[in-house]
Structures are given as C-alpha cells and as structure tokens.
Amino acid sequence: MKSVVKPAQAGTLESNDIMIIVEPGANGIVLELESIVKKQYGQAISQTIIETVKSYGLTDLNVKAIDKGALDYAIRARLVTALSRAGLGPGSEG
Amino acid sequence: MINAIGRDIPEFVEGFGPVKKYLGAFNSLPEGNCYGPPIKRAAVGQSKLYHSLEDLFKSLKIESGMTFSFHHHLRNGDELVNQVLYTASRLGLKNITVSLTAAFATHAPMIEYIKNGLVTSLRTSGVYGGLALALSRGILPTPVLLHSHGGRPRSLRSGELKVDVAFIAAPSADDRGNITGVIGKSACGSLGYAFPDADYATHVVAVTDNLVPYPLIPASIGQNKVDHVVLIDSLGDPQGIVSGTTRITKDPVGLHIADTAAKVIEASGLLKNGFSFQTGAGGASLAAAHFVGQMMRAQNIKGGFALGGITGYMVDLLEEGLFGNLFDVQSFDLESVKSIARNPNHLEVSSDLYANPFNSGCLVNDLDVVILGATEIDVDFNVNVITGSDGVLMGAAGGHPDTAAGAKMTVIVTTLLRSRLPIVVDKVITATTPGETVDVLVTEYGLAVNPARADLRDRFVAAGLPVKDIQELKNLAHKMAGVPQTIAFDGPIIGLVEYRDGTIIDVVRAPNL
Structure with a gap:
C-alpha cells in the first residue's frame, strides 16, 4: 500500500493542456478522465497516466484529469508535477 | 453506390428523393431551362x-x-x-x-x-x-x-x-x-x-x-x-x-504558416500584375494576405481583384491601390460595410455571380489563388469543413468548394494538430471539397503538393520551400499525437453534402453522442 499524503494539482484548462488532481486513495489507482479527445485518445491518455503513476511504485491513488488535447509529454509533466506537489520527489514543498 | 471520390452514398434518401452521384468536380453538366417565378404586377397606388x-x-x-x-x-x-x-x-x-x-x-x-x-x-x-x-x-x-x-x-x-x-x-x-x-x-x-x-x-x-x-x-x-x-x-x-475590426493573428504558429503560404504564392509564379485573390477572415488567412500585400508592395505588383467575404484588411489593400477591385458577397466587419458606400470599386455581388457553376461565368473562375482552412484534409487532398473530428456538424461549406474549383491554385492552411487531433488523415470524415480541386497544404511542419500539380511542386522545391509528401505529414502527426482510435460512423444519415453541381459528394451520419 503506497499513496500520497495530501491532495495536489497541476496544469490548466487551456487548449492543448491537461489539469491533473491527485488525492490519497485506498482502492487502487482510480482514474477519472474527462477529455475533449476521449473517443480518439482516451485509452492512450489513461495508459500514460497509469504507467506514470505505477513508475512511482504507487498502488493507491485517486486521479482526476481534465484534458484539453494535451500531448503525451505534457500529460506526463503535469502528472509528475502534481505528484511532486503531493509529496513525492523534488518540488514537494510547492 | 460509390461516387468519384470513393464515398458510399445511397441511391435514394427518404424525404429527399433520388441521389445524383458525384462524378468529379467538372463532369456533371447542366440540363434544361431556368426555373421562373410567376410574372408579377404592382398596381399604381398599391x-x-x-x-x-x-x-x-x-x-x-x-x-x-x-x-x-x-x-x-x-x-x-x-x-x-x-x-x-x-x-x-x-x-x-x-x-x-x-x-x-x-x-x-x-x-x-x-x-x-x-x-x-x-x-x-x-x-x-x-x-x-x-x-x-x-x-x-x-x-x-x-x-x-x-x-x-x-x-x-x-x-x-x-x-x-x-x-x-x-x-x-x-x-x-x-x-x-x-x-x-x-x-x-x-x-x-x-x-x-x-x-x-x-x-x-x-x-x-x-x-x-x-x-x-x-x-x-x-x-x-x-x-x-x-x-x-x-x-x-x-x-x-x-x-x-458585424465585428468591429478583424485583426490578423498574433499566434507565432499561425504567422509562420501564413508566411509559408505567402512564399508559396510567390513561388507559384501567379503573383504578378493582375493577380486575383481570395482569403478567409480567419487569423492565419488574413495574415497570409498581409504578407502577400508586403510582397506586392515590395515588387510593385498591382493586383486585379480580391473576392469573397471582405474584411477591413482587404479594404486597406484596395485603398492603397494594391488591388483594383473588391467583389463582396459578404462583409465581415464594419470597415468593409463602410467601404461599399465610399469606394465605387468595392462592388456588392450576388452569390450567383460569385460562384454558381451553372451560369455564364462566375467570378471564382478567374481567381488566381484562394487560401482556405480545413477541419480535416486527407492524403487524397479531400477537405472537410462541415464536421469536426467527432463527426458533429460544426462548420459551413460556404464558398470553399466553389473557390477551390475555380482558382488556379488552392492553398489549404492549417496546423498539423488541433487539440492533439491530427488534421491530416487517411480519410476525412465528411468530404466537402474534392481533392482534385486542392493543390497545396501548408502546415507549420512544411507543405505538401497534390501529385497532380508536379509543376507547382517543382517551383516550390526550386524556391527552397519545405516540400514534403502528404503521407509524411500525416505520419509526423501520428508520431507526435499517437494514432487515434477509429470512430465508427454507422448511424442514420442526418446530412447530405451537395457538391456545387448538385451531385452528392458525401453523407453525414449521426455520430455516437
């Protein structure tokens, strides 16, 4: 069982960006995804988010993502920042 | 039945009747006589x-x-x-x-x-x-x-x-x-x-x-x-x-595309005295007009006419003497409204004179260059401007198919991706303008030329422009965004896309909403 200690968020609702909110969880990795390109890229976005979360060794996390057409690198960057702000890794003080 | 661009269209549509199959941009000819309304009379004093x-x-x-x-x-x-x-x-x-x-x-x-x-x-x-x-x-x-x-x-x-x-x-x-x-x-x-x-x-x-x-x-x-x-x-x-003033884009990507589009026009050999031109009111299209105006000024070229939806920007070019006439079927902003009253060479024209393929000669036939947008363009250069990437109605054909058919060179300007979605695709969801009437695609990652226009391609290569194959641009979009999941469009027909000659070029099916 590994999660974050506090909620945090990163990103914006601008076009081509994604807003990601992470919260401590207890029921595995639970992703709630809204995306303007969900039909075309929903699976790809979910996969990017879940793989990135797992790369931290996390087993429990609530993730809410509101996507406005972000590319993969932007999704990863926003998620890494949110996790960092939630107490994981560098920048956690922010 | 399958039409000339490979679209499967029904032979009969309930509430519409028998469907005329699209045969190619210039292959259906008019028949019969004009329809006439009743003869009218207004009595004295009535x-x-x-x-x-x-x-x-x-x-x-x-x-x-x-x-x-x-x-x-x-x-x-x-x-x-x-x-x-x-x-x-x-x-x-x-x-x-x-x-x-x-x-x-x-x-x-x-x-x-x-x-x-x-x-x-x-x-x-x-x-x-x-x-x-x-x-x-x-x-x-x-x-x-x-x-x-x-x-x-x-x-x-x-x-x-x-x-x-x-x-x-x-x-x-x-x-x-x-x-x-x-x-x-x-x-x-x-x-x-x-x-x-x-x-x-x-x-x-x-x-x-x-x-x-x-x-x-x-x-x-x-x-x-x-x-x-x-x-x-x-x-x-x-x-x-009317909007107050239509302004050119400040977006650097849009400006870069516009700059390339202007260089394409210069390299095409069409930019000379008497040059005729149409562009949309979109930020990038207007910016292209701005760069074309700069070139005309620098090279002392006096254009013939500009056509279409008219903006204050085109009025400026008219009043500066860079174009001899404006033909105006729709005025986009306050400046163009005022200009009709003030400039005798700014003419209000009917949609029939503008673009009807079956009259004795419409203005689009004498266009040298038109710059147009796209919601999608496919590897056969067919363009969609009616539906979004999700198949939902969101735009208008407008004069797109007409000007593309008439102009000596049709240039499509678009970013390669829009909110992650590749704009260059294998097959557009809804064909509005057939690829045989589209010559050049300009994106921020380079341009592609319709294989039927090897003449243009040679000129662009000689001018050092970043010419690519359209497949290469599509693959680049996929590399950046990933390959999108295909959406099935098998709902009932909610729209018929009529080509300018009255044939049906495509149908719009209800998306899965």
Missing part, C-alpha cells in the same frame, strides 16, 4: 407596406408545406429567422422547408420549431452552435442538405429549390421595396446571398427595421424585384452582425 409579420402571413395566405428562404448576412446577430418562425408557429403552420444560407448559434430556437413540426426540412451551407448539435442527433425528419454558396443559386436557377416566400433582412428599405445593407442600425454590408432569392422566389419580402423616404438610392435590390415590405422593430443585435 401599398407594399405591412407593419407586422402576422399581417403579411395572413395577407399572402402563407401556409403549411411552403418553403421559406433567408440569408445569413446578419450572422449571429440575426433575429429575423426566429421572428418569422415564431409567427408561423403561432399561426399553426407545419411542414415548412427552410433555406437559410448559414445557421448560427442565434438560430437555436429552430430546434423547438423542428420538434413541434413547423420545420421539417433544412437547406444550408452549414450550421453552428446548438442547432448543429441537435441536427447531429437527428432531430430533423429529413437529412439537412448542405450546399455551397455557389450551389445554392444553381439550385434556384434549376428549380430544385423553389422558394415560396423569401424573407430578405433589409437594414434599410423604402416603402416601394428598394433595399440596402449598407446603412441602418442593423447594417451588414453586402446582401449578395439574397440577390438570387429576389430573382426566383414567388413572394419576395423585404423586412426592415429602418424605413427611409422614397427613393432609397443606391439600392442593392430594387423595387422591381421586391413584392412586399414589412417594418418591424428590430432585425437583430448589431453586436452580432
């Missing part, structure tokens, strides 16, 4: 003036099953369509066909009039806003017919579209039916899309909110063509009719 739409409806015996027509120069400020349909609904009419040259968010009340059985058929060049979404969900009992600006006057001439009552929004009118769009609180400039309606409708009704003393001079449409004049309080909201 008044044409009404003070309410309801009086007009009762006097003309406007009834269920008729076809009403409207033009869209008041754009998102238009209230006339809503007022006419409200009146028809109050009087209990049903089964009305609406021909509206383009529908905007302001026309969302039509959704209710479709639900209550007043409006059962719609012909338009495109639909924006809430009505678009409702139509995509299939609320209309018959598919919406999507035509081009040139295709509509063709269908009026042929009698495929017979209008019982043309409601012409007239920002100024006199009581004899001389009208203009150039002055009045609802001024919109050119009334070009309404000109053919005044020629072919059984009843031609000018509706105005600014009645001026007789005679109104100069009139765009004269008293010899207008049967009735209705004075109402307001045609709409001036804020939604």
Whole structure:
C-alpha cells in the first residue's frame, strides 16, 4: 500500500493542456478522465497516466484529469508535477 | 453506390428523393431551362407596406408545406429567422422547408420549431452552435442538405429549390421595396446571398427595421424585384452582425504558416500584375494576405481583384491601390460595410455571380489563388469543413468548394494538430471539397503538393520551400499525437453534402453522442 499524503494539482484548462488532481486513495489507482479527445485518445491518455503513476511504485491513488488535447509529454509533466506537489520527489514543498 | 471520390452514398434518401452521384468536380453538366417565378404586377397606388409579420402571413395566405428562404448576412446577430418562425408557429403552420444560407448559434430556437413540426426540412451551407448539435442527433425528419454558396443559386436557377416566400433582412428599405445593407442600425454590408432569392422566389419580402423616404438610392435590390415590405422593430443585435475590426493573428504558429503560404504564392509564379485573390477572415488567412500585400508592395505588383467575404484588411489593400477591385458577397466587419458606400470599386455581388457553376461565368473562375482552412484534409487532398473530428456538424461549406474549383491554385492552411487531433488523415470524415480541386497544404511542419500539380511542386522545391509528401505529414502527426482510435460512423444519415453541381459528394451520419 503506497499513496500520497495530501491532495495536489497541476496544469490548466487551456487548449492543448491537461489539469491533473491527485488525492490519497485506498482502492487502487482510480482514474477519472474527462477529455475533449476521449473517443480518439482516451485509452492512450489513461495508459500514460497509469504507467506514470505505477513508475512511482504507487498502488493507491485517486486521479482526476481534465484534458484539453494535451500531448503525451505534457500529460506526463503535469502528472509528475502534481505528484511532486503531493509529496513525492523534488518540488514537494510547492 | 460509390461516387468519384470513393464515398458510399445511397441511391435514394427518404424525404429527399433520388441521389445524383458525384462524378468529379467538372463532369456533371447542366440540363434544361431556368426555373421562373410567376410574372408579377404592382398596381399604381398599391401599398407594399405591412407593419407586422402576422399581417403579411395572413395577407399572402402563407401556409403549411411552403418553403421559406433567408440569408445569413446578419450572422449571429440575426433575429429575423426566429421572428418569422415564431409567427408561423403561432399561426399553426407545419411542414415548412427552410433555406437559410448559414445557421448560427442565434438560430437555436429552430430546434423547438423542428420538434413541434413547423420545420421539417433544412437547406444550408452549414450550421453552428446548438442547432448543429441537435441536427447531429437527428432531430430533423429529413437529412439537412448542405450546399455551397455557389450551389445554392444553381439550385434556384434549376428549380430544385423553389422558394415560396423569401424573407430578405433589409437594414434599410423604402416603402416601394428598394433595399440596402449598407446603412441602418442593423447594417451588414453586402446582401449578395439574397440577390438570387429576389430573382426566383414567388413572394419576395423585404423586412426592415429602418424605413427611409422614397427613393432609397443606391439600392442593392430594387423595387422591381421586391413584392412586399414589412417594418418591424428590430432585425437583430448589431453586436452580432458585424465585428468591429478583424485583426490578423498574433499566434507565432499561425504567422509562420501564413508566411509559408505567402512564399508559396510567390513561388507559384501567379503573383504578378493582375493577380486575383481570395482569403478567409480567419487569423492565419488574413495574415497570409498581409504578407502577400508586403510582397506586392515590395515588387510593385498591382493586383486585379480580391473576392469573397471582405474584411477591413482587404479594404486597406484596395485603398492603397494594391488591388483594383473588391467583389463582396459578404462583409465581415464594419470597415468593409463602410467601404461599399465610399469606394465605387468595392462592388456588392450576388452569390450567383460569385460562384454558381451553372451560369455564364462566375467570378471564382478567374481567381488566381484562394487560401482556405480545413477541419480535416486527407492524403487524397479531400477537405472537410462541415464536421469536426467527432463527426458533429460544426462548420459551413460556404464558398470553399466553389473557390477551390475555380482558382488556379488552392492553398489549404492549417496546423498539423488541433487539440492533439491530427488534421491530416487517411480519410476525412465528411468530404466537402474534392481533392482534385486542392493543390497545396501548408502546415507549420512544411507543405505538401497534390501529385497532380508536379509543376507547382517543382517551383516550390526550386524556391527552397519545405516540400514534403502528404503521407509524411500525416505520419509526423501520428508520431507526435499517437494514432487515434477509429470512430465508427454507422448511424442514420442526418446530412447530405451537395457538391456545387448538385451531385452528392458525401453523407453525414449521426455520430455516437
């Protein structure tokens, strides 16, 4: 069982960006995804988010993502920042 | 049946009839004679003036099953369509066909009039806003017919579209039916899309909110063509009719695309004295016009005419002497409205003269270059401007297919991706403009040339422009964004895309919403 200690968020609702909110969880990795390109890229976005979360060794996390057409690198960057702000890794003080 | 660009279209559509198959951009020829409206008479001393739409409806015996027509120069400020349909609904009419040259968010009340059985058929060049979404969900009992600006006057001439009552929004009118769009609180400039309606409708009704003393001079449409004049309080909201000033984009990506497009025009060899040009009002298209203007200035080139929807930007080029004439079918901003009144070489033209393929010669035939946008373009250069990447109606064919067919060089400008979605695709969801009429695609990652135009390709390579294969651009988009999951479009047909010659180039199927 590994999660974050506090909620945090990163990103914006601008076009081509994604807003990601992470919260401590207890029921595995639970992703709630809204995306303007969900039909075309929903699976790809979910996969990017879940793989990135797992790369931290996390087993429990609530993730809410509101996507406005972000590319993969932007999704990863926003998620890494949110996790960092939630107490994981560098920048956690922010 | 499969048409000339490989689209599967039905042979017969309920509520529409037999479908004419698209055979190629120039392969269907006109047949028969022009349709004619009844011969008319205005007796000496007979008044044409009404003070309410309801009086007009009762006097003309406007009834269920008729076809009403409207033009869209008041754009998102238009209230006339809503007022006419409200009146028809109050009087209990049903089964009305609406021909509206383009529908905007302001026309969302039509959704209710479709639900209550007043409006059962719609012909338009495109639909924006809430009505678009409702139509995509299939609320209309018959598919919406999507035509081009040139295709509509063709269908009026042929009698495929017979209008019982043309409601012409007239920002100024006199009581004899001389009208203009150039002055009045609802001024919109050119009334070009309404000109053919005044020629072919059984009843031609000018509706105005600014009645001026007789005679109104100069009139765009004269008293010899207008049967009735209705004075109402307001045609709409001036804020939604014309924008203040249309500005060129500041977005560096858009500017880069525009700069490349201008270099493409220079390298094409078409930029010389007498150069004729059309561009849209979109930020990148206008920016391309800006760069083309710079080149013309630097090389002392005097252009012939500029055409289309006109913006203040084109007016500046006219007044500077860089172009000899503007032909204006629709005025996009206040500057272009004012310019019609002030510049004798800024001419208001009908959609028939603008783009009808089946008259004795339309203006698009003499275009050297047109710059156009796309919501999608496929590897065969077919362009979609009607539906989004999700298949939902969201735009208008407008003059896109017409100008592409007429111009010596058609340039599509677009970013390679839009909100992650690749714009260059294997097959567009909805074909609006056939690839055989599209020559060049310009993106921020380089340009692609239709293989049929090796002549242009050679010129661009010689000029050192970043020429790529269109497949290469598509693959690059996939590399950046990933390959999108395919969406199945197997719902019922909610729209028919009519090519300018009256054949069906594609159908729109209800997306899975």
